Amino acid sequence: MGEFQRTSVAPDQRAVRRGEIVDIAAALFASKGYDATGIREIGESARLARGALYYYIGSKESLLEEIHNRVMDPLLAEAGDIAALEASAAARLRLVSEVLLQQIIHHHDHVWVFLHEYRSLTGDRRETFRRKRVEFQNIVLNLFAAGVADGEFVIEDLETAMLAFVGMHNYTYQWVRRKPGVDAETLSRRYSDIFFDGIRRR
């Protein structure tokens, strides 16, 4: 039983080290691009020669896959929980906006890679990622639809509205690093104010 506890509860050193390497890779991929970053560079940053590096990573593409999952999986879980809350569509969209911006701001490297390099995923990895992205967009789409059904929103085309909302948020990764001091809560409020009420004086 002591042995069982050690393998199931104690941290797996190999998995821990692999996690560190994933973060190192995310930083390199974000600053130089996936294709332009060599396995050698990742090894140098992790202080590991190539042979030892491959003991942890398996392949370069599996690092890319894990970077994607680290952003997408918590985002999907949180957005799903928020959508299930008993609150107005506007209130729930505001919360989704905030968790999305938190990922973009606090896991900036991973999000950059996620939004820039998903085409470097191949085969099943690519298809799995595509499905998760559709799932997230559907959560947002359904919130807009719920708002229209409740008479809370007036929307000409639901899909365009969803894509405008997601696009406005996602694009944040392009500039947020150059504006330090911006926080998810403030930005979420400003985006939501614009999206729900517009900027025209009334």
Next chain:
Amino acid sequence: MGEFQRTSVAPDQRAVRRGEIVDIAAALFASKGYDATGIREIGESARLARGALYYYIGSKESLLEEIHNRVMDPLLAEAGDIAALEASAAARLRLVSEVLLQQIIHHHDHVWVFLHEYRSLTGDRRETFRRKRVEFQNIVLNLFAAGVADGEFVIEDLETAMLAFVGMHNYTYQWVRRKPGVDAETLSRRYSDIFFDGIRRR
């Protein structure tokens, strides 16, 4: 004088062929990525061996530079003309929205490369591009500021509003190819309706 006219007015065959190769490269870079596309592939698509190809292109990076300029230069010129019109800030922003979406929809490959691969530009090329992007964003920023000065808009933070506006538009390149039949005029109207008046029922 006849000879002078021929060199200054008649089309330069080399420049024409180079232009065709730039378009071929844009299509390849957009579908596979800049780093993942080889000079050999560009040559195959253009039906030219490497030696002949280099006679036209100079270098791979100069192709990337020209793809950027083909999007940015007309956009800057049109946006500058629109900003100088005597019209409300909302009307002028609506026109800027439309020319931006026209570039995104009708020069989709070039825009994809432009928004995805600008980090592969080096040295002066990169700096020149950065300046042009700032120039475009300043045109949009000044339109928002003019709207506030006229009492037409109420905006908490000008720069956030500008970035939200630009981001909502730019992100369009990610999905517009999967929705055929979308035109710049319709999309521009929908984006502007959301941005100026919001989606909440009043």
Next chain:
DNA sequence: GTCTATAGGGTGATAGAC
């Protein structure tokens, strides 16, 4: 677990024949 050596295959760019 970590290393070095190497396999097997790319890359962008240029020289020089025609």
Next chain:
DNA sequence: GTCTATCACCCTATAGAC
């Protein structure tokens, strides 16, 4: 203008010693 041959260098991944 277009070609082939080649330069110098890079890549991901694996084998096998320690």
